[in-house]
Structure formats: structure tokens, C-alpha cells
Amino acid sequence: xxxxxxxxGAFGQLGTVLTEKxxxxxxxxxxIASDLVSKADFNGHFETxxxxxxxxxxxxxxxxxxxxxxxxxxxxxxxxxKFPLHTWDVNMxxxxxxxxxxxxxxxxxxxYPSSIAVFGDKIERVNTPQSxxxxxxxxxxxxxxxxxxxxNYYYNKYGLDVRSLRYPGVIGYQSLPGGGTTDYAVDIxxxxxxxxxxxxxxxxxxxxxxxxxxxxxRATIELMDAPIEDxxxxxxxxxxxxxxxxxxxxxxxxxxxxxFKISYKPDFRQNIANSxxxxxxxxxxxxxxxxxxxxxxxxxxxxxxxxxxxxxNSITV
Ligand code: VAH
Numbered sequence: 001x002x003x004x005x006x007x008x009g010a011f012g013q014l015g016t017v018l019t020e021k022x023x024x025x026x027x028x029x030x031x032i033a034s035d036l037v038s039k040a041d042f043n044g045h046f047e048t049x050x051x052x053x054x055x056x057x058x059x060x061x062x063x064x065x066x067x068x069x070x071x072x073x074x075x076x077x078x079x080x081x082k083f084p085l086h087t088w089d090v091n092m093x094x095x096x097x098x099x100x101x102x103x104x105x106x107x108x109x110x111x112y113p114s115s116i117a118v119f120g121d122k123i124e125r126v127n128t129p130q131s132x133x134x135x136x137x138x139x140x141x142x143x144x145x146x147x148x149x150x151x152n153y154y155y156n157k158y159g160l161d162v163r164s165l166r167y168p169g170v171i172g173y174q175s176l177p178g179g180g181t182t183d184y185a186v187d188i189x190x191x192x193x194x195x196x197x198x199x200x201x202x203x204x205x206x207x208x209x210x211x212x213x214x215x216x217x218r219a220t221i222e223l224m225d226a227p228i229e230d231x232x233x234x235x236x237x238x239x240x241x242x243x244x245x246x247x248x249x250x251x252x253x254x255x256x257x258x259x260f261k262i263s264y265k266p267d268f269r270q271n272i273a274n275s276x277x278x279x280x281x282x283x284x285x286x287x288x289x290x291x292x293x294x295x296x297x298x299x300x301x302x303x304x305x306x307x308x309x310x311x312x313n314s315i316t317v
Pocket of ligand 1 (some may be wrong): 076077078114116117140167168169170177179180181182183203
């Protein structure tokens with residue numbers, strides 16, 4: 001059977017990179033990118049889609065005979081707190097639409113991104129295990145926990161093969177995050193490369209789990225490629241890359257930019273970060289489908305700076 005892939009939220013932070021990877025893996029004609037608005041420089045098939053519109057989603061799924069959906073659209077943790085009920089509505093309606101359309105039209109596989117935001121204050125914050133008490137402190141986290149449980153329900157009741165990862169903060173040079181609490185760890189590199197100083201909205205010592213984009217994308221593809229009998233977690237897999245504080249990240253960048261300056265001005269996002277783990281136990285992912293991250297902090301810093309330098313040079317000439 002021919003695989004036809006739909007990516008929802010294809011121009012977001014993860015979607016931008018994942019769509020390109022999937023195009024390379026399956027071919028340009030096998031991947032349909034969708035998002036709220038189109039992008040002039042996008043190379044490939046594109047459909048405008050608001051995933052809260054069931055009919056519009058269904059039309060695309062039937063038009064292209066979609067067999068695999070990556071549902072990456074969501075309102076993230078920090079933006080989500082500004083309009084909690086709207087966030088719940090968007091995140092859940094879009095997921096229900098994806099699950100229902102997949103069930104009705106017999107889509108083979110669905111990918112759903114969950115997050116370390118599912119954890120709350122009832123957990124061990126160091127090496128947080130797979131399935132402790134989930135009592136998230138943000139509406140984004142509540143929507144992700146609920147999404148995980150609904151995915152598990154669709155798997156058990158209808159046999160829908162939904163797979164999911166609890167991403168840490170994702171850091172990449174290819175795209176910008178939008179409205180999350182871990183966004184600082186991307187912004188800081190842009191400031192360093194532009195020779196500007198950085199004002200951090202988290203305290204110097206706030207340790208959070210993070211992952212380099214290459215690792216995050218590889219984990220996604222490896223999970224989706226794993227034989228069905230190896231997938232034992234049907235809510236969402238803990239996923240770990242590295243853990244660091246803003247101060248540690250600053251010192252990693254300072255090895256390349258010794259004059260780089262940072263100041264700290266915590267805002268409402270500090271409370272969100274305080275409710276999240278410091279590090280993650282991802283042994284289920286390691287055991288079930290042999291997950292292993294490749295990048296540590298200094299390796300990531302080197303590549304981020306090299307790539308962002310290339311990018312800023314290319315737009316200033
Ligand atoms: C956020 N980057 O900050 C997201 C993420 C690890 C948290 O899901 O909201």
C-alpha cells in the first residue's frame with residue numbers, strides 16, 4: 001500500500017523540519033503539508049487547513065487517500081495561559097477531529113506530540129518516571145494529558161495506531177518556537193550570533209529537559225517506524241535529550257562568544273517552568289524501540305551557532 005502522509009501544523013517549529021525529513025524519506029509527492037496559512041518559499045504539496053474544521057480535514061484526507069497523519073498543531077504552554085478555555089478548545093477539537101477522521105477513513109497511523117508539560121507537582125522532578133501522577137499546572141499540559149488518554153482509548157477501542165512522544169523543549173536553528181516556556185533556549189542563540197545581549201525570562205538556575213531538533217526528529221521517525229508489537233506505551237513515551245539551566249547554556253555559548261552577556265528577569269513563565277521536571281527517565285523508549293539521544297549541550301551549541309551564523313550571513317549579503 002502506498003503511504004500518503006499529512007502533516008498538520010507543517011510550518012511550526014517541529015513541523016518545518018519534520019515535513020522536510022518526511023519529504024526526503026517518502027518523496028515529495030507522498031507528503032501533504034498543511035497549516036493555517038501558506039508560505040511562499042515552501043517546496044511541495046500544501047493545503048490550507050484549520051484542524052478545528054472537521055469537514056476541511058476530512059476533505060484533505062479523502063482527496064489524497066491519507067494513510068498517516070502527524071498532528072503537530074497546538075497552542076503552547078505560555079500562550080495557552082492567556083486564554084485557557086480557547087486553548088483547551090483548539091487543542092482538543094483538533095485532536096478529536098484527527099482521531100475521528102482517522103477512525104472513519106481507516107488511516108493507518110497517527111503521530112501526536114505530547115510534552116513534559118503533562119507533569120505537575122505530584123512527581124519526582126529528577127529523572128521523572130514514565131507514569132507518575134499527572135497533575136499539570138497549565139491548560140496546555142491538561143490538554144496534552146487528556147490527548148494522551150484519548151489516544152490510548154482510540155487504540156484500545158478501535159485499534160487506531162496512535163503513537164506519541166513527550167517532547168522536552170526542542171532547540172533547532174531551522175525554525176522558531178511560538179509561545180512556549182522553553183523558547184528562551186532558542187532565542188538565546190539568535191542573540192549571541194547577532195552580538196546582542198540576552199535577557200532571560202527564567203532564573204539562572206532553572207533546570208529543564210531539552211532536546212536538539214535533530215534528535216527530536218529522529219526520535220519521531222524511529223517511533224513511527226518501530227514494529228507495532230514493540231510499542232508498549234499507548235499514552236505517550238517519555239523522551240530525554242539533555243537537561244540544563246539558563247546559566248549552563250550561557251556558559252556553553254560563552255566558550256564561543258566570550259563577551260556574550262546575559263541578565264535575568266523572570267516573568268510568569270517562571271511558575272510554569274517550576275512545575276516541570278528537571279530531567280526525564282526515558283527507559284521505556286530506550287527499551288521498546290532503542291531510543292538514544294546523540295547531542296549534548298556543547299555539541300548542540302557548536303552546531304546552532306555555526307548554522308545561525310550561516311543563516312544571518314546569507315540574509316545580510
Ligand atoms: C512549551 N516547548 O514550552 C513547549 C513544550 C517542553 C514544553 O511542550 O510550551
